[in-house]
Amino acid sequence: MRIELSDETLEVRLARWERFFGLMRSIRVERTDISDVKLIEDPMRIAMRSGMKAGLRIPWVLFIARTLRLDQVFIVRRRQPGLSFAVANHGALQRVLLSTPEAAELARKLGAQGS
Numbered sequence: 001m002r003i004e005l006s007d008e009t010l011e012v013r014l015a016r017w018e019r020f021f022g023l024m025r026s027i028r029v030e031r032t033d034i035s036d037v038k039l040i041e042d043p044m045r046i047a048m049r050s051g052m053k054a055g056l057r058i059p060w061v062l063f064i065a066r067t068l069r070l071d072q073v074f075i076v077r078r079r080q081p082g083l084s085f086a087v088a089n090h091g092a093l094q095r096v097l098l099s100t101p102e103a104a105e106l107a108r109k110l111g112a113q114g115s
Contacts, residue, residue: 001075003100005109010034012075012098014064021056022064027073027096029087031110036086039107043082043099047074071095083107 001018004011012027019025040046047053047063050072055065063074070092076082080099083106087093100106 001098001100003098003102003106005106007031010110012096014075018056018064018075022066022075023055024064024066024073027090027093029090029096033088033090034085034110035088036084037107037110038084039104040082040084040097043074043076043080043084043097044078046082046084046097047076050074073097075099083110085110 002013004013008031010029010031014026044060048059052068053065054068057063057065061078063076066073071094073093073096076097076099080101081103082097082099083103084097086095
């Protein structure tokens with residue numbers, strides 16, 4: 001996974017294997033459609049507690065999955081901080097949770113609230 005942030009968009013580019021096993025495409029969201037940005041200390045715990053999911057799920061190691069309602073995406077690896085944000089104007093998708101070593105910097109750039 002590679003995260004690219006520009007002045008206009010946030011793009012989460014998944015590797016071919018992540019798209020295949022995660023049953024999803026890469027995500028591209030306009031920055032104006034992003035809200036409720038939060039830095040998450042333990043994203044794996046949230047991913048594991050969020051109900052039924054479709055995609056790649058290796059508990060306590062890796063989640064590249066969506067909820068069955070397709071309203072949440074989890075791209076989470078253990079031992080990495082997370083970035084959570086709400087999404088508007090993107091079909092059924094309402095929230096994204098990513099883990100990345102750059103989570104704090106991305107949260108700051110996107111205007112995160114304390115969490």
